Amino acid sequence: xxxxxxxxxxxxxxxxxxxxxxxxxxxxxxxxxxxxxxxxxxxxxxxxxxxxxxxxxxxxxxxxxxxxxxxxxxxxxxxxxxxxxxxxxxxxxxxxxxxxxxxxxxxxxxxxxxxxxxxxxxxxxxxxxxxxxxxxxxxxxxxxxxxxxxxxxxxxxxxxxxxxxxxxxxxxxxxxxxxxxxxxxxxxxxxxxxxxxxxxxxxxxxxxxxxxxxxxxxxxxxxxxxxxxxxxxxxxxxxxxxxxxxxxxxxxxxxxxxxxxxxxxxxxxxxxxxxxxxxxxxxxxxxxxxxxxxxxxxxxxxxxxxxxxxxxxxxxxxxxxxxxxxxxxxxxxxxxxxxxxxxxxxxxxxxxxx
Amino acid sequence: xxxxxxxxxxxxxxxxxxxxxxxxxxxxxxxxxxxxxxxxxxxxxxxxxxxxxxxxxxxxxxxxxxxxxxxxxxxxxxxxxxxxxxxxxxxxxxxxxxxxxxxxxxxxxxxxxxxxxxxxxxxxxxxxxxxxxxxxxxxxxxxxxxxxxxxxxxxxxxxxxxxxxxxxxxxxxxxxxxxxxxxxxxxxxxxxxxxxxxxxxxxxxxxxxxxxxxxxxxxxxxxxxxxxxxxxxxxxxxxxxxxxxxxxxxxxxxxxxxxxxxxxxxxxx
Amino acid sequence: xxxxxxxxxxxxxxxxxxxxxxxxxxxxxxxxxxxxxxxxxxxxxxxxxxxxxxxxxxxxxxxxxxxxxxxxxxxxxxxxxxxxxxxxxxxxxxxxxxxxxxxxxxxxxxxxxxxxxxxxxxxxxxxxxxxxxxxxxxxxxxxxxxxxxxxxxxxxxxxxxxxxxxxxxxxxxxxxxxxxxxxxxxxxxxxxxxxxxxxxxxxxxxxxxxxxxxxxxxxxxxxxxxxxxxxxxxxxxxxxxxxxxxxxxxxxxxxxxxxxxxxxxxxxxxxxxxxxxx
Numbered sequence: 052x053x054x055x056x057x058x059x060x061x062x063x064x065x066x067x068x069x070x071x072x073x074x075x076x077x078x079x080x081x082x083x084x085x086x087x088x089x090x091x092x093x094x095x096x097x098x099x100x101x102x103x104x105x106x107x108x109x110x111x112x113x114x115x116x117x118x119x120x121x122x123x124x125x126x127x128x129x130x131x132x133x134x135x136x137x138x139x140x141x142x143x144x145x146x147x148x149x150x151x152x153x154x155x156x157x158x159x160x161x162x163x164x165x166x167x168x169x170x171x172x173x174x175x176x177x178x179x180x181x182x183x184x185x186x187x188x189x190x191x192x193x194x195x196x197x198x199x200x201x202x203x204x205x206x207x208x209x210x211x212x213x214x215x216x217x218x219x220x221x222x223x224x225x226x227x228x229x230x231x232x233x234x235x236x237x238x239x240x241x242x243x244x245x246x247x248x249x250x251x252x253x254x255x256x257x258x259x260x261x262x263x264x265x266x267x268x269x270x271x272x273x274x275x276x277x278x279x280x281x282x283x284x285x286x287x288x289x290x291x292x293x294x295x296x297x298x299x300x301x302x303x304x305x306x307x308x309x310x311x312x313x314x315x316x317x318x319x320x321x322x323x324x325x326x327x328x329x330x331x332x333x334x335x336x337x338x339x340x341x342x343x344x345x346x347x348x349x350x351x352x353x354x355x356x357x358x359x360x361x362x363x364x365x366x367x368x369x370x371x372x373x374x375x376x377x378x379x380x381x382x383x384x385x386x387x388x389x390x391x392x393x394x395x396x397x398x399x400x401x402x403x404x405x
Numbered sequence: 406x407x408x409x410x411x412x413x414x415x416x417x418x419x420x421x422x423x424x425x426x427x428x429x430x431x432x433x434x435x436x437x438x439x440x441x442x443x444x445x446x447x448x449x450x451x452x453x454x455x456x457x458x459x460x461x462x463x464x465x466x467x468x469x470x471x472x473x474x475x476x477x478x479x480x481x482x483x484x485x486x487x488x489x490x491x492x493x494x495x496x497x498x499x500x501x502x503x504x505x506x507x508x509x510x511x512x513x514x515x516x517x518x519x520x521x522x523x524x525x526x527x528x529x530x531x532x533x534x535x536x537x538x539x540x541x542x543x544x545x546x547x548x549x550x551x552x553x554x555x556x557x558x559x560x561x562x563x564x565x566x567x568x569x570x571x572x573x574x575x576x577x578x579x580x581x582x583x584x585x586x587x588x589x590x591x592x593x594x595x596x597x598x599x600x601x602x603x604x605x606x607x608x609x610x611x612x613x614x615x616x617x618x619x620x621x622x623x624x625x626x627x628x629x630x631x632x633x634x635x636x637x638x639x640x641x642x643x644x645x646x647x648x649x650x651x652x653x654x655x656x657x658x659x660x661x662x663x664x665x666x667x668x669x670x671x672x673x674x
Numbered sequence: 675x676x677x678x679x680x681x682x683x684x685x686x687x688x689x690x691x692x693x694x695x696x697x698x699x700x701x702x703x704x705x706x707x708x709x710x711x712x713x714x715x716x717x718x719x720x721x722x723x724x725x726x727x728x729x730x731x732x733x734x735x736x737x738x739x740x741x742x743x744x745x746x747x748x749x750x751x752x753x754x755x756x757x758x759x760x761x762x763x764x765x766x767x768x769x770x771x772x773x774x775x776x777x778x779x780x781x782x783x784x785x786x787x788x789x790x791x792x793x794x795x796x797x798x799x800x801x802x803x804x805x806x807x808x809x810x811x812x813x814x815x816x817x818x819x820x821x822x823x824x825x826x827x828x829x830x831x832x833x834x835x836x837x838x839x840x841x842x843x844x845x846x847x848x849x850x851x852x853x854x855x856x857x858x859x860x861x862x863x864x865x866x867x868x869x870x871x872x873x874x875x876x877x878x879x880x881x882x883x884x885x886x887x888x889x890x891x892x893x894x895x896x897x898x899x900x901x902x903x904x905x906x907x908x909x910x911x912x913x914x915x916x917x918x919x920x921x922x923x924x925x926x927x928x929x930x931x932x933x934x935x936x937x938x939x940x941x942x943x944x945x946x947x948x949x950x951x952x
Binding site for chain 3: 149
């Protein structure tokens with residue numbers, strides 16, 4: 052999502068420029084240090100490619116169309132730092148050359164898409180692809196998922212940036228000055244479109260083009276393949292596939308949770324203690340122990356601290372409980388996956404940059 | 406004096422061999438044409454001569470000095486070589502990457518660290534000489550084919566190199582632009598200047614070269630004066646520079662004769 | 675950039691080509707307009723970049739509606755004085771922003787808690803005062819910034835913009851990459867357009883989803899292959915003319931009196947905007 056001017060307060064914009072700056076600096080240094088001056092025209096061409104891809108209307112299942120950014124592809128082919136530069140440049144050109152605006156938001160857009168996006172894509176790709184042969188189907192899947200993860204993380208960051216605006220920036224009359232939607236609306240609204248449409252657009256571009264490159268010019272994929280990987284024949288099947296299949300199956304089955312009646316033991320809200328119906332339920336599930344007359348003080352205090360974005364697994368504006376549940380499941384699974392992958396990456400011994 | 410000395414050169418990329426066991430010697434002040442069909446290795450050879458590609462086997466010497474990747478890491482050598490040897494690519498779009506024609510022609514001198522005032526003067530002169538001064542603020546890639554070629558040529562000749570390497574200079578040009586280009590090259594050449602042209606356009610040979618080297622699949626198939634080579638029909642057919650064209654006369658007689666296409670725009674090796 | 679998908683059968687290739695053509699036209703128009711004789715075209719690029727950026731900043735900083743409206747008026751005046759047709763401004767800056775931001779702002783009218791102002795007859799939706807204010811802020815800011823950004827692009831040749839960026843200490847390598855990228859976007863668009871037109875003429879109109887996806891991916895792949903081929907040759911061409919990793923540009927900026935006056939004018943406007951909008 053390209054954030055235009057006016058959605059984020061100047062303070063937020065400045066903060067994100069500042070956040071992006073060190074990454075830009077490091078990326079430039081690393082690109083220079085690689086001494087492959089061939090990277091300079093390559094990055095510009097890739098930035099141009101990313102820019103053009105952003106204009107492709109990709110046909111998606113169901114007859115809809117979506118836009119991709121090319122973050123996944125850039126990260127897989129160029130590596131994280133060069134990809135960061137390439138996507139940043141595409142964003143800057145959109146704002147300054149094509150006059151699409153979003154000049155104050157360049158820092159934010161680059162932070163979300165170019166920087167966070169490239170890093171996430173690269174990590175996911177490396178961890179998922181492992182040491183499989185360059186021509187393998189596993190790499191295609193890894194690229195697709197890398198792109199999907201990258202887009203969704205970018206969208207999440209943008210949603211958070213939007214969501215905090217009304218909390219922090221209001222005018223004298225109490226009206227939000229910039230984006231008016233709080234986290235509870237911004238996050239589901241953004242994630243809905245990206246988990247489904249934009250995410251799949253990115254997945255198709257990343258996976259499809261990598262598959263194409265495997266046949267036409269596999270040496271391009273060698274840069275990010277890691278040490279000791281052969282340019283071999285596609286490996287039949289993948290060890291991870293059954294796991295992925297299980298995860299997808301579980302995701303689809305999650306709405307079954309709605310069938311379970313009542314709430315899980317211990318998962319009560321502070322105000323449940325005042326509601327007679329809930330009190331009966333609590334008593335029944337607690338072997339008929341006496342229920343405290345009011346919510347315990349600690350519980351009452353702490354329950355103010357955090358309001359979940361997806362209270363009760365149902366984003367407020369999504370009508371169908373089933374869909375809300377499914378959405379929460381995908382979202383939750385995605386977050387967990389990301390966390391695992393990040394940790395996995397940190398634990399894996401670092402290899403020298405290629 | 407020997408300008409280029411190539412000994413047993415082999416160059417491979419991506420499991421293909423572009424040049425194989427090639428040996429060639431070029432003297433200063435000569436005009437040589439590398440003739441061959443697409444895929445014969447002539448473009449690759451030009452790039453090797455310009456120190457852009459380096460062979461896996463064999464050696465290339467320029468004025469006695471070996472052209473290796475290590476040598477080019479040295480600034481002094483690199484700047485000296487780039488000033489003396491210029492290469493004009495077949496596809497001008499590859500060579501036009503600056504925002505205006507003026508900037509394009511100024512790119513070379515700027516890279517070679519000439520003083521800015523001298524750069525401006527020299528660029529102005531060169532634009533006049535090539536008749537493109539009226540285009541100086543134009544965007545290079547939107548020019549016509551002939552204009553682009555002239556800008557590409559100007560951007561190399563602004564450095565006044567001693568050696569000019571040309572890759573298919575007349576490809577994709579209409580006949581009038583072609584002859585203008587040939588005139589321009591003939592005028593520029595002469596004296597201490599050396600020109601090596603890669604082409605499959607047999608029509609130009611007489612004008613642009615004193616000596617022809619015919620390439621086929623990365624090896625030298627024949628060498629000689631243009632007139633000789635053009636007479637050798639068997640050679641020309643064998644190396645795919647002409648093809649036999651068969652047609653049936655009204656009398657029923659089947660007639661075959663060599664048939665040459667005038668310079669078509671094709672992606673060469 | 676659209677979040678939501680659109681349902682359309684068989685319009686895939688057509689719409690892509692159309693989109694690409696429009697994009698090219700945009701870039702080309704910007705180049706030609708920048709050479710025209712309007713007010714802003716006369717000014718030094720550095721003044722324009724700094725000045726218009728300052729105004730955009732003032733727009734984003736302002737917390738009063740009338741200040742933003744004032745800056746919007748200034749923007750329109752500047753655009754008109756620079757001979758940018760209002761119709762163009764409307765179609766390329768205003769309408770796009772209106773549609774996109776409008777769609778985002780409308781729910782805010784109803785969702786923002788506060789004093790109700792208007793009740794939509796028939797439905798039970800209530801427009802609140804803060805909701806109205808917020809939606810106006812959003813829309814007005816976006817429109818103003820879009821106008822200013824477009825004015826900058828329409829009155830300044832791209833390379834001059836780049837050189838001006840160096841005044842802001844943007845690293846040279848970055849500037850070079852930006853320059854080359856813009857040039858290659860146009861080249862890629864031309865290539866993509868040729869590719870799509872040739873596919874269209876070969877009658878690949880009515881395809882099902884899977885085929886279209888495959889073609890989309892394959893087209894992207896072919897485009898990418900040509901990209902790499904180009905980048906390889908470009909690098910060689912740059913090397914052949916002496917490029918060794920550093921970049922040198924021929925600077926040509928001179929500040930004349932008009933430029934200083936304009937700079938002062940921009941500074942004053944921006945400062946006034948920020949101060950009044952506190």
